Amino acid sequence: MNATRTTCAYCGVGCGVLATPAADGQSAAIVGDPEHPANAGRLCSKGTHLGETLSHEGRLLHPEIGGKRASWEKAIAHVARQFRRTIEQYGPDSVAFYVSGQLLTEDYYVANKLMKGFIGSANIDTNSRLCMSSAVAGHMRAFGEDVVPASYDDLDAADLIVLVGSNTAWCHPVIYQRMMAARAARGKKLVVIDPRRTETCADADLHLALRPGSDVALMNGLLAFAMREGHIDLDYVERSVNVPDGFWDSLSEGHDLWSVARACDLPPADVQAFFDLFAAHPRTVTMFSQGINQSIRGTDQVNAILNLHLATGRIGKPGAAPFSITGQPNAMGGREVGGLATTLAAHMDFAPENRDLVRRFWASPTMAAKPGLKAVDLFRSIGEGRVKAVWIMATNPAVSLPDAGTVREALAACPFVVVSDCIANTDTSAYAHVMLPATGWGEKDGTVTNSERMISRQRAFLPAAGEARPDWWIIKEVARAMGWREAFSFDSPADIYREHARLSTYQNAGKRVFDIGGHAAISNPGYDTMQPWRWGGDAFADGRFSTPDGKARLVPVNQMELGEPLRAWPLTLNTGRYRDQWHTMTRTGLSARLGQHRQEPLVEIHAEDALAHGLSDGGLALVATPQGSSVYRVCISDGQRRGELFVPIHWTDQQSTGGRTGVLARALTDPHSGQPGFKNAPARISPFVAEWHGFLIASVLPDPLPSSYATKVRTKAGWLVEMAGDGDPLAFAKRVLPRGGRIESHDGAHGQHRFAILRDGVVVAALYIGPQKRLPRREWLIAQLGISEASATELLAGRSATPAPDRGAIVCSCFDIGTITLTKAITNQRLMTTEAVGAALSAGTNCGSCKPAIQRLIMQHKEAAHG
Known part of the structure; x- marks a missing residue:
């Protein structure tokens, strides 16, 4: 069969893939697309093994009402009737949608149109609220629009890359390998700012293991240093930046080197080294991710970074930009169509003129008047009985939201829960009154937008499983059954995309960077053959921003008081991803190879903390917070700071009785973005004793x-x-x-x-x-x-009479190569570079995700040889 050009199902890098389906219709050969500009043929371990995750195992194949199979006609009518009745009795704000960055842009658009333009409520939010909404809020405060002013080309052109709160080597491996290739070619510098010493630190020139939550102090300190040393671009600021009264005065005291070092718990020499690197390299890209966003002061942390780039003129130029990199494959597409409760479609907010513009374009009978409930508040309102019907699409909030135990109680009490998903059994589907089968990744057709604003086609290459239907089709059929037939007369994703493009340019006239009006009349064949393209061009290169006066804004931000650990909760809990897993493992859990890298949920802890709390490496531990507790396997790690723990986000009731990280996080949110703080929860740990x-x-x-x-x-x-x-x-x-x-x-x-x-x-x-x-x-x-x-x-x-050599823990998932195999080869063959290891064993030559781990083994060998 011929290969289909489509886009990877995982992170916001947006890699192109070539998928060649097998005859069984449930598997495919997957390789990187060498012509896609995001990855030029490279794939990470997850993308490489996508073909192993396409079977119908565990799929939701038919609509269900009350756990019993139903026809699509009956299920659609039932959902529409229940939503109508709820709205008639309690008003439009009594219903809500909770959607996902796993949806395609066309799916997102139809859901947003139905809720905000026809039901008349803005109670539609997305799981992207949990990962990048602080970046959205920061962009809007600084730029007047949610625009990422960077592209992957900037990573090639930069002389200094600063990674803040991002384990890029694991979470965005293709981008990390691109950075490393550019670094080898041009000798650029790399700084990693992260409380943990992760695999991303292996190649760093400088690692700042700062105190969690002290990022504003560090960035404000750097800005104060730039001000004192004459590194502010005064001409650029005069032309393009609006500076509030007293802004510079606020940086004159308390931001000296020693104060910053003390606030961040860093050696002053390391802080000075960072400041000097920044000063010496005007072409700087600061890439930030969840470590910045997932904080109860995430928006301020974002604006501290944006202030730095605006004040020094490091924006809108090749190799100079702040760069928010997204976690989900279509978080950006959701932002474009107003998938967040706080925005309207086409990058508009709820200003009266914007509401009126969208209302007229949609011919809306009852336009939402104000922003809706953000994710945490939405589920709190469900629990309080104010939201009485919720439709959850392509996400698993019973696992992923903070204080997940309370979320489950809310869903259990909700009078009407609809779940549309491709998976039958999830922790969330257990609470559904209606289940609607949605198409899976290889069956979906539409567009996605990656972290650098590049729109790519996602194309179906497999037949739909059972009676599964595209999300956009399910939503529009419910809308039509609710009485809005003409407004939802879409026959294909291309119809939706054209309307989306028309709205982006409708009475825009350059007010917003997001304008894809060139595709407003794209033909069906043109849509089918669309090549990847980036909207917005070189955003802000002309020094003009999406504000009334055309200037960006410096936003005063202050470091919050972090306080001392509580006696009852003496540790700080951090959460994050593993290299070979994705979200709640409904997809990656189908691959045997991806499961070998980390077979259990681990709690990573410093050796001295483990000793103090009576823990042994490989033992079991109970991690507790005021919200709940869960069991993890202990992993003693010298990459952890004293007093801090790290646990992964992926395990659910479907895989484990332990590892339930969602029950541990606090439901505290950033006051501007509503994003929960997953990175800094008070915790304690104790041995889990079993007989x-x-x-x-x-x-x-x-x-x-x-x-x-x-x-x-x-x-x-x-x-x-x-x-x-x-x-x-x-x-x-x-x-x-x-x-x-x-x-x-x-x-x-x-x-x-x-x-x-x-x-x-x-x-x-x-x-x-x-x-x-x-x-x-x-x-x-x-x-x-x-x-x-x-x-x-x-x-x-428990062993063979003629045992084969022990491979050790798997390091390279692509070629099933373990720690012991690698260590022996490094020692016996004197392999002193990752390239030499790759030539000898192939490890690291496919996706490159394991290169930092291989580099660490090489360094350990060198240290032992000289020790």
Whole structure:
């Protein structure tokens, strides 16, 4: 079959891919598109393994009402009727939509039009509120419009790249590899500002492990330094920047080197080194992500960065820009069409003239009069009974929102919950009264916009699974059933895209940078063959901004008081992503290879903190905050600051009884953006004590797993489940092991019990229980699943009589290469560069995501050799 050009399903880099479907209609060969400007053929580990995530396993295939299969006609009519009744009885603000950066722009547009222009409420918000709304608010305060004034080309042209609150090597690997290639070619400098020493720090010239939440102090200190040392671009400021009275005076005291170092808990020499690098390299790109945005003062942190670039004229020029990089594949497209409760379509706010403009364009019968409820407030209102009907699209708020336990209580109490998703069983779908099957990534057709404002086509290359329908179709059919047939007479994504383009240019006349009016009359063939293109050109290159006077604005921001740790909650909790996983793993969890990099949710902790709290590396720990608690595997890490913990966001009830990070975060939000602060919660940690530990390897899992702690990960032939529990381990074994020929051994003195189940001589399950440190290694045992004529003696011993070399923990997911294999090759073959390792083992030569880890192993070898 021919390859289809489409766009990756994951992060905001927006990589192009070539997808060649298999004959079964449920898989495809995926490679990078060498002609796409965002990635030039490169893919990260997640994109590389997209083809493994396309099966119909776990898919929602039919509409359901009350858990029973229904026709589309009946389901659409039921949803429309319930929403109409709710609105008639309680008013338009009694209903809400909660949407997602996983939607295509066309889906987003129709949902926004229905809620704001026809239902007449702005109660539509998006999970993008959780990741980049502080950047939106900061841009609007400074520029008058939510415009990212940078492109990936600026990363090539910059002499200094400053990464703030971004583990780019893991979260945006293709962009990170582009930076590294440009650095090798031009010798540019790299500064990483992050409390953790992540893989992104491996190649940094300087790492500032600042105190969490002290970013404003650092950026204001740098701006004060620039003012004192004559690095303010006075001509640019005079022409293009509006400076509030007293702005410069506010920086004259309390922003000296020593005060900044003390506020940020950094060595003064490191702070000075950063200031000097900034001064010496006018072509500076400051790239920031969740570490800046996900804060209860995220908007101020964004504006501190924007102030710095505006005051020094480092904006609108090649290689000089502040650059907010988004986490989701279409967070930017959602921003363009007004997917946030606080904005209207086409980058407009709720100013009366904008409301009137959109109302006239849509011929709206009842336009929303004011901004709606932001995500956290929306679900709080559901819990309080003020919002009585909610439609959740392509997202999993029962996991991802802060204080997720309260979110679940709200959904359980809501009179009417609709969930449209491609996955049948999620933590959120458990609360749905109606389930609507949406098409998955390989079945969707439309457009997405990446972090650099580039619009790309997403094209379907697989048939829809079961009765799944595109999100835009589902929304427009509900709108038509509610009585608005003419306004929602779209027949294709191209129809929606043309209307979206017309609205962007309607009475715009240069007031807003976002104007894609050139596509207002694009033909269907033109839409089908559309090549990637970036709207806005070289944004702000002329020094003009989207404000009434055409000038950008410096926004006074002050460092908030951080205070001291509380006695009951002495630690600070940080959250984030793992390299090979995505959101709540409904997609990446289908890939056995992606599951090997991090098989369990880990809590990373400094060695001295682990000792103080009685924790051991590889043990289990209970992490608690005032909101809730969850269990994690302990990982002692020298990359953690003292007094701080790090946990991942990905695990849900579908994969684990532990790792529920959403229940830990506080539902406190930024006052300007409404974005929750996921990065700085008070916490404590203690050992999680279980009577026994073990693991299960099985072709088919028992459901549920009756143990205190259980986390499953997919393997090539089945599943691996790590577990710990209380009570009689033999009784537990009876409950979880399938039927079949059983072989077993017991060592009561040491608490060890081992079982293997064979059917017709084929291994279908094996269970190992015993002291944690005496459990066998998993790799060889996993490979025995589905093998006939396996040796009973070897299975019970937990190892082969002729063992293959141990690979160690997987580092390179693309080629299944582990730590021990890499270390031996580095040592024995004297491989002193990542390129040499790649030539010898292929590791790091595909997506490059593992290069920082390989570099760290090389450095460890060098240190040992000279130690």
